[in-house]
Amino acid sequence: MEAFDILLQASFWVAAIRIASPLIFATMGELICERAGVLNLGIEGIMAAGAFAGWVTVYAGGNLWTGVIIAALVGAMFGLLHGTLTVPFGLSQHVVGIGITLLATSLTYFTYRITLPEVTSPPKIAPFQPLPIPLLSEIPVVGAALFNQTPLTYLAFVTVAVVAWVLYRTPLGMAVRAAGENPAAVEAQGIGVTSIRMGAVMVGSALMAIGGAFLTMSAFNSFFFEMINGRGWICIALVVFGSWRPGKALLGAILFAAFDAYQVRLQQLTGGVVPYQIFLMMPYALSILALIAMSRRASYPKALMVPYQKGER
Amino acid sequence: MSGFNRDMPSPEESFENAPVVLRLSGVTKRFGSLTANDAISFSVRRGEIVALLGENGAGKTTLMNILFGHYVADEGTVEAFGKELPAGDPRAALNAGIGMVHQHFTLAENMSVLENIVLGTESMWLIRFDHRAARTRIGKLANDFGLAVDPDKRVAALSVGERQRVEILKALYRDARVLILDEPTAVLTPNETEALFRTLKILVAEGLSIIFISHKLNEVMAVSDRVLVLRGGRLVGESVTSRTTRAELAQLMVGREIPPPSVAPATVGGPILTFNEVSTARTGTGTPLDKVSFSLNAGEITGLAGVSGNGQAALAALLSGIERPMSGSITIGGKPVANWSPQAALSSGIGRIPEDRHAIGTIVDMSVTENAISERYRTRFSRHGFLDWSAARSFAEEIIRDYDVKCPSPETRIRLLSGGNMQKLILGRALDSDPSIILANQPTRGLDVGAVSYVHQRLLQARERGAAILLISEDLDEILALADRIVVISKGRLSAPSARGERSVREIGELMAGHQDAALELAGAGNAA
Numbered sequence: 001m002e003a004f005d006i007l008l009q010a011s012f013w014v015a016a017i018r019i020a021s022p023l024i025f026a027t028m029g030e031l032i033c034e035r036a037g038v039l040n041l042g043i044e045g046i047m048a049a050g051a052f053a054g055w056v057t058v059y060a061g062g063n064l065w066t067g068v069i070i071a072a073l074v075g076a077m078f079g080l081l082h083g084t085l086t087v088p089f090g091l092s093q094h095v096v097g098i099g100i101t102l103l104a105t106s107l108t109y110f111t112y113r114i115t116l117p118e119v120t121s122p123p124k125i126a127p128f129q130p131l132p133i134p135l136l137s138e139i140p141v142v143g144a145a146l147f148n149q150t151p152l153t154y155l156a157f158v159t160v161a162v163v164a165w166v167l168y169r170t171p172l173g174m175a176v177r178a179a180g181e182n183p184a185a186v187e188a189q190g191i192g193v194t195s196i197r198m199g200a201v202m203v204g205s206a207l208m209a210i211g212g213a214f215l216t217m218s219a220f221n222s223f224f225f226e227m228i229n230g231r232g233w234i235c236i237a238l239v240v241f242g243s244w245r246p247g248k249a250l251l252g253a254i255l256f257a258a259f260d261a262y263q264v265r266l267q268q269l270t271g272g273v274v275p276y277q278i279f280l281m282m283p284y285a286l287s288i289l290a291l292i293a294m295s296r297r298a299s300y301p302k303a304l305m306v307p308y309q310k311g312e313r
Numbered sequence: 314m315s316g317f318n319r320d321m322p323s324p325e326e327s328f329e330n331a332p333v334v335l336r337l338s339g340v341t342k343r344f345g346s347l348t349a350n351d352a353i354s355f356s357v358r359r360g361e362i363v364a365l366l367g368e369n370g371a372g373k374t375t376l377m378n379i380l381f382g383h384y385v386a387d388e389g390t391v392e393a394f395g396k397e398l399p400a401g402d403p404r405a406a407l408n409a410g411i412g413m414v415h416q417h418f419t420l421a422e423n424m425s426v427l428e429n430i431v432l433g434t435e436s437m438w439l440i441r442f443d444h445r446a447a448r449t450r451i452g453k454l455a456n457d458f459g460l461a462v463d464p465d466k467r468v469a470a471l472s473v474g475e476r477q478r479v480e481i482l483k484a485l486y487r488d489a490r491v492l493i494l495d496e497p498t499a500v501l502t503p504n505e506t507e508a509l510f511r512t513l514k515i516l517v518a519e520g521l522s523i524i525f526i527s528h529k530l531n532e533v534m535a536v537s538d539r540v541l542v543l544r545g546g547r548l549v550g551e552s553v554t555s556r557t558t559r560a561e562l563a564q565l566m567v568g569r570e571i572p573p574p575s576v577a578p579a580t581v582g583g584p585i586l587t588f589n590e591v592s593t594a595r596t597g598t599g600t601p602l603d604k605v606s607f608s609l610n611a612g613e614i615t616g617l618a619g620v621s622g623n624g625q626a627a628l629a630a631l632l633s634g635i636e637r638p639m640s641g642s643i644t645i646g647g648k649p650v651a652n653w654s655p656q657a658a659l660s661s662g663i664g665r666i667p668e669d670r671h672a673i674g675t676i677v678d679m680s681v682t683e684n685a686i687s688e689r690y691r692t693r694f695s696r697h698g699f700l701d702w703s704a705a706r707s708f709a710e711e712i713i714r715d716y717d718v719k720c721p722s723p724e725t726r727i728r729l730l731s732g733g734n735m736q737k738l739i740l741g742r743a744l745d746s747d748p749s750i751i752l753a754n755q756p757t758r759g760l761d762v763g764a765v766s767y768v769h770q771r772l773l774q775a776r777e778r779g780a781a782i783l784l785i786s787e788d789l790d791e792i793l794a795l796a797d798r799i800v801v802i803s804k805g806r807l808s809a810p811s812a813r814g815e816r817s818v819r820e821i822g823e824l825m826a827g828h829q830d831a832a833l834e835l836a837g838a839g840n841a842a
Contacts, residue, residue, distance in 0.1 A: 171435040171442055174428050178421035187383070188419040189433030189483070190404030302422065 006265045013145030015264075017153060020257035022047070022214040024156040026235040027242070027249045028163045029075075029207030034239055035167065036200030037180035037303040038086055041097020043208050044232030045104030046078045050209025052108045055216035055223040056115060058125045068152070068213055075209025076202045078104050083201035087194055090307030101232070109225055122222035128152055152210075152218045157250075159207065164246040176200050180301035183308035193308045208232070234287070241291055243298040255290070259283035328538065331358040334522050335380075335411070335491050340389035342375055349375040351546045352389070357491065362513060362523045364537035364554070366530070366566055369759050372546040373526045374416065377493050381413045382406040393491070407433075412484020416495040418476050420468045426479050427451060427464040430486050454485050459512050473620065474505040481512065492516065493524045498532055502620055503789070503822030510536050528566075529790070530559050542566055567762045576773065579797045582611030585781040586750050591641035593627045600624040602631065603805040604641065609750060609781035614772065615810070616796025617785045620825050624805035625785050626668070629754045632783065633665045634658030645750070659688055664748030664775075666739055668755045668785070670732060674739045677728040681720055682709040684727050685742055712741035717767070733764030740771055751775055751782045757791060769795060789821065803827040 006012050026047055033040040040046075054071035058064055078100055085096045116123070128150035137147040167173035175196050178186045183193040211231075216223045234256060242249025263279040336356040342349045349372045357363050367373045378384045380391055385401035392398070393409040406413075420429050427444065430451055435442045451464050460478040468476065477497060484492055494513075498506045513523055513536060527533050533540055534554060542550035542565040550565040587608040593601040602624050609615055619625055630636040631643075634655035643650045645661045658665070665688075667673040675684045686694045686705045694705045709723040716737045720730055727735060736756065743751065753772060757765040772795065776782055786792050792799060799816065801808040801824035808824045816824075 165440075169441050171431070171433075171439055172437045174424065174432050175437065177424060178429075178432055181421040181423045182419060184415070184417075185419040185421045185429065185432065187403060188381075188413065188415065190407045191433045191437075299423065 002269055003266060006262060006269075008141070010141045010144040012261055012265060013141060013258075014148070015261040016254065016258040017145050017149060018219065018257075019260050020254045021149075021153040021156045021218070022211040022231060023235055023238065023253040023257060024250060025159060025211030025214060026208045026232060027211075027238045027253050028159050028246060029204040029211065030235050030239045031204075031242070031244060031246060031249055032163065032167075032176070032200050032207070033204035034304055035180045035244055035301055036176045036197045037183060037301060037306065037308070038083070038197055038201050039093045039097060039236075039305050040079075040082060040100075040201060040204060040208075041094060041236070042078055042082045042100030042104060042205065043097075043235060044228055044230070045101035045108075046075050046205050046208040047212030047215075047228045047232050048108045049078060049104040050075050050212030051216045051227060052112055052212075052223050053209065054213030055125060056112075058217065059123065064126075064128055064217060067217055068210060071209045071213035072206040075206040075212075078209075079202035079205025080198075082205065083198040086307065087197045087201070090309055093305050093307075105228075112223060112225075122224045124221045125217070127221045128218045150218045152214050155210075156214075160246050160250045167246065177301075179308075180303055183303050183306075187308075197308075208235075211235075234284075237287055237291055240295045240298060240300070241287070243295065244301060252290070256283055256287055259286050328358045328361045331360055333357070334359050334394055335524075336392040337376075337380065338390050338392070340376065340379055340386050340391065342372075342379055342384060342386050348546050350379065350386070353543075353546075353548050354389075355541055355548065355551065357522050357524060359522055360517050360520055361538045362517055362525055362536055364533040364540045365524055365526045365543060366528065366533050366540055366562060367543035368528055368566060368761050370761060371528075371543040371566075373528075373543055374495055375546075376543070377413065377495055377524070377526060380406070381411060381493065407487055407489075410488060410490035411493065412481075412487060412489030412491070413493040414477065414480040414484065414495065414497060416497075416499065418480055420476060420479060422469040423467070425465055425467055426462055426471070426482075429468055429479060430464070430483050434487060451482060451486065454482055458485065458515050459508070460485075473500045473622075474502075474508075477501070477509070489521070491522045491524070493526070495526045496528070497525070498527065498529065499787075500621060502825045503818055504826055506532070530562055530566075531790075533562070534559060544568055576795065576797075577777075579613050579776060581613045581797070582779060584608035584610050585646060587644040589642045589644065591631070591638045591643060593631060593636055594639045596627075596636070599626045600805045601639075602627045605805075605807050606641075607800060607807055607810065609783055611749070611781050612776055612779045613797045614776055614782040614784050614795055616792035616799045617783060617802055618789055618792050618799055618821055618825060619787070619802035621787050623802050623825075625754070625787075625802060627805065628802070629668060629752060629785060632658065632663060632750075632752045633667065634663070662746075662749040664743035664746070664751045664780075666736075666743050666751070666753045666756045668758070670735045670739065675727045675735060678726055680724050680726055681713070681718070681730070681738060682706055682723040684738060685709040685712050685723075688742060708745075712738060712745060715745075716741035716771075733760050733767075736760060736764060736768060740768060744771060744775060747778065747780075748775075749780055751780050752785075753782060754785045755787065756784070757786075757788075789818065793818070801825055 026043060030040055030043055050071040053074040054067040057067035057070045082096055082100050085091045086093050130148050131151050133147040137143045167177060175186055175191050179193055179196045186193050186196060212228060215227055220227065238249050238252045238256065241252040260283045263282045267276050267279045333356045338354050340350055340353045353376060365373050375384065379386045382398065382401055382403040382405060390397050393411060396409065398409055399405050427447055431442065431447045448464055455461055460482055462475050462478045462482070468479065471479065481492070497509060501509060517523060525537055537554045540552050540554050540557060540562060541548060542562060544566060588605050590604045590606050591602055592604055595601045600623055605628070617625065617628070627636065631638060634653055634657055637653045643653065650657065650661065671677055676687065682705050685708055690700065694701050694708070706723055712718060713720065713723065718734050718737045718741065720734060756768050756772070760768065772782055772784065784792065784796055797813055798810045799821065800810045801821055803825060804827055
């Protein structure tokens with residue numbers, strides 16, 4: 001019964017939404033890239049770069065929002081590199097993506113070491129503080145979970161709405177979806193496939209970086225090595241889980257985060273009888289099951305991972 | 314088609330004074346050492362249908378892709394309405410009023426008809442767009458030009474004919490004044506083709522101009538006002554349609570006279586292979602077979618007509634041994650087959666000519682020799698578990714000689730062979746062992762006329778020696794020319810067979826479109842086996 005009670009605690013849901021926030025940003029970023037036809041495996045490294053860029057801006061005396069913008073710009077730069085190699089040059093998206101992840105991660109660690117050669121324990125910054133929304137935050141459980149979060153969490157939810165709106169309600173979004181489905185259709189309508197895909201990869205990468213920045217600026221308050229810890233790879237799975245739809249992907253992110261928050265609490269409950277690694281594994285095992293159940297029927301963008309070369313025979 | 318009503322004044326009178334809307338001057342395009350278009354010049358006038366006739370590989374599609382800005386020409390210019398178009402810019406071509414319906418449709422299947430049509434017509438930076446106005450306009454266009462299609466349907470759910478209508482609507486929505494149609498009838502049933510031709514006639518009556526690309530003489534004669542003939546990248550002839558003949562055009566197109574395949578009456582033996590209520594499982598996107606019963610008889614070519622994607626692939630996969638029946642049974646030589654597999658198909662005496670030379674028929678990065686032995690490398694060309702290269706090589710040389718495969722050496726990678734030579738190698742591999750059953754799936758698709766006639770001769774020879782042949786083709790003319798007996802496939806079901814000449818093209822077209830008449834079906838159930 002205690003195991004069930006966890007689900008009714010406001011603190012559990014607060015944690016779940018907090019854990020979900022960086023995943024939401026990065027999942028939306030990956031979703032935009034893939035909708036345009038580019039698999040961005042640079043996500044893990046770009047998140048690390050974003051985490052560091054945001055943190056170091058604030059550490060150096062910058063404003064928190066400036067940190068977010070710097071993180072986004074750094075992400076967009078890695079997106080530019082990824083896009084240049086995969087879109088006009090048409091290189092393998094797998095190889096480039098892994099390369100970007102290795103490059104961005106190593107470059108980040110290197111820069112961290114150069115910037116702070118002497119520290120042993122990671123220095124802290126003053127992070128984003130929770131910003132209760134008047135009235136709404138008074139609602140029991142839901143209010144605390146959704147309306148007593150930091151501004152970055154609100155931004156994550158706004159991002160989902162904006163991505164969904166742009167993809168389904170605007171000419172630009174139609175061009176992005178068409179570029180991932182049949183780039184020849186985009187070309188035939190007089191739109192440049194290259195610019196659409198480059199733009200999508202850059203914007204997507206910027207969102208991934210903001211997802212990383214959330215970790216240093218709204219969760220852990222400091223930067224340390226290995227802090228992304230596979231979150232990027234989870235987001236790639238979440239995109240598939242969400243069948244490339246923003247709303248379903250959001251749901252997936254929250255679900256995964258809830259598993260994660262739940263397992264931590266379950267660990268405390270069992271008091272060391274069950275090895276804690278089992279619990280750590282749980283969200284991942286459940287995501288695999290969910291993926292199997294949800295995505296066997298998913299229709300993926302048909303031109304995903306297919307480079308488009310104009311005038312090719 | 315040939316029955317189409319041409320109630321127009323004689324074309325030379327009506328178009329002489331019409332303004333020129335499009336002019337190509339000296340357009341040349343090279344791909345490596347191949348000159349796909351060689352100094353081509355012509356013009357199109359307002360209100361006329363110009364047919365661009367030529368074989369596969371004559372350079373028709375390349376030319377149109379230059380016109381539309383997909384390719385950049387090495388030399389020459391394109392002028393629309395008196396203004397030169399910048400090279401390699403589809404947007405400029407669109408804005409100049411040129412619309413193109415590609416052979417392979419350029420539609421995004423995950424989006425609605427409406428979204429596909431308005432894509433690229435609105436500013437990218439709008440935060441929303443006016444669905445209602447777009448819907449009204451599409452409805453009006455569809456109504457005016459006989460292009461009925463539901464704007465809210467997803468393209469993935471549309472038939473091929475509907476998709477083509479969407480492509481035409483896309484061009485009209487952008488106020489195209491010149492419409493280029495690249496092999497528009499290749500995917501249509503005869504009846505859909507007629508509907509398309511009606512639409513084209515309405516369009517030119519409204520003052521549009523149309524360039525109709527085709528390699529089908531009948532259609533060119535039926536629909537065009539003027540014909541341009543392309544051969545080997547060159548413009549070799551131009552004529553007002555009413556002043557030329559099929560034979561004249563055919564000769565121009567091919568460069569020499571081609572005798573029609575002379576088909577002697579068949580001496581039909583008994584059934585060699587019989588399908589009894591065979592159904593296949595639904596795999597991927599293909600249409601599965603639904604209780605198919607038929608038999609292939611010795612010394613007879615059975616032609617399978619049908620619109621692409623109606624179960625031909627499933628039938629071919631089944632006969633090649635790639636798929637197994639889900640229910641029903643297959644009998645070969647009177648014995649029911651068990652443990653059906655590609656190896657079982659081969660050892661039952663089935664010679665296989667697959668549909669896609671590049672993807673299934675060959676392994677393009679391996680040599681001619683390796684491909685020649687690929688069906689029997691573990692049996693005939695192995696000794697004590699090692700490949701017998703000398704036997705393999707002499708076999709390859711034998712095929713190269715007997716089947717006239719032009720290649721530098723047996724070590725040449727298949728990728729470097731032309732389509733015709735690749736097909737001859739496959740033909741040799743399949744026919745060398747004198748199979749009693751031959752599956753010929755689109756055996757001449759994309760080949761030039763010489764190679765087509767070679768393939769046809771070989772199939773007829775195999776028939777003479779008593780092989781049972783299943784000829785699957787989307788080219789109805791090919792089936793009409795070769796098959797002794799015709800069955801039509803539609804939605805995974807077969808019509809009753811009909812002897813040569815028994816059904817009219819129109820009736821076959823009806824069957825292809827899936828209009829099974831109940832009486833016919835009943836009769837079929839009785840005769841099929």
